[in-house]
Amino acid sequence: MLSPQAHGTHHPHAPTGVQRKAAILVTGAGGEMGHGLLTMLRAHAEVAGDDAPAIVAMDIRELAPEIRECCDHTYVGDICDRAMLERLLAMYEIGEVYHLAALLSTRGEFAPETAHHVNVGGTINMLHLAAEQARTHGRTVKFFFPSSIAAYGMASVAAKRAAGTVGEDEHLDPHTMYGCNKLEGEHLGRYYEFHYRKLAKDRTERPIDFRSIRFPGIISAETVPSGGTSDYGPEMIHAAAAGKPYRCFVRPDSRIPFMTMPEAIDAIVRLMAAPKASLSRSTYNVASFSPSAADFAALVQSTFPGAEISFEPDAGRQSIIDSWPESCDDSAARRDWGWSPSHTLETAFREYLVPRIRERYA
DSSP states (O other), X not given: OOXXXXXSSOOSOOOOSSSOEEEEEEESTTSHHHHHHHHHHHHHHHHHGGGSOEEEEEESSOOOHHHHTTOSEEXXXXXXXXXXXXXXXXXXXXXXXXXXXXXXXXXXXXXXXXXXXXXXXXXXXXXXXXXXXXXXXXXXXXXXXXXXXXXXXXXXXXXXXHHOEEOTTSOOOOSSHHHHHHHHHHHHXXXXXXXXXXXXXXXXSSXXXXXXXXXXXXXXXXXXXXXXXXXXXXXXXXXXXTTOOEEESSOTTOBOOEEEHHHHHHHHHHHHHSOGGGOSOSEEEOOSBOOBHHHHHHHHHHHSTTOOEEEOXXXXXXXXXHHSOSEEOOHHHHHHHOOOOOOOHHHIIIIIIHHHHHHHHO
8 A cells, every 4th residue: 555654844846646746766765775865865856956856755664754854755655566656657757766675684584485575576566667657758767776795695604715805796696585686686677677578569678777786784873773684783883882782693703895874875876877878787896894793893892992792603694694705896886987985994983983873872
């Protein structure tokens, strides 16, 4: 069911019932990435003024007031509900889609079939919506899909260490349903862009412009970690700031790439703004720093003296972390659309994480 969500403020863009309003659609808007992305989209809309498309956000749960403030229209609805998406298609002329909705890696391993239904079925629904939008208004629809280092799969810790820095086209044998879903989403995006309805006489050529980033672990100071497999780093920081002991579920030597949430949002904006001709691929790696869990713990304990951190690895979650690369080659993103990290682990702590998290728990 699609239901509009009440707003604290009213923005001037509203569907008239006569002509569809140009719009940007964000799914999974209530997640960790949604708030930062919507804040950035609202800032761009304020600069564009009356020419800006409406910002339309949806999530399966009611959105928080600070997220609603960034949007023109918000809806509670399910991306697996095709009838609901058809109603959105009728109401808006959608030119860009940011498809953030997903069931994450840890939860996905408890209910893999449900994860596939949401992550793959929902992605197909959104790609179909974008392709239909392109067909009805005769313009390619930009489509952003956040992928993940979960798409990788290393056979063993020894193989992971021997591989070192990994490129986009290597070691794509994911160990989790979430990773399988993300890799399938990348392939589906390319299919809908280049091959959708290949044999149909009335097919639309390249209905979507599909762009994807394979994100590492993302650390946010704005939101409490939600149980993702890479959340041991941010969980340490939040626990220390709150004065609580933390039992880390991976070994001290566990190492994967990370970045901060503002860097992730900046990467999305940069990729979506890049001229199509400059892009050599559909999916790109990005990363900022690759600390071990012990590096995280040492920095947390030096920042919050007395922080209690112990290591009690969980075999299942450890096996997932061990299957992800230690480092990702992001040279294509640097070359094609000017990506560059803005933080080291130390500056991320000093300039971004610690001041905001201290304030949160003050």
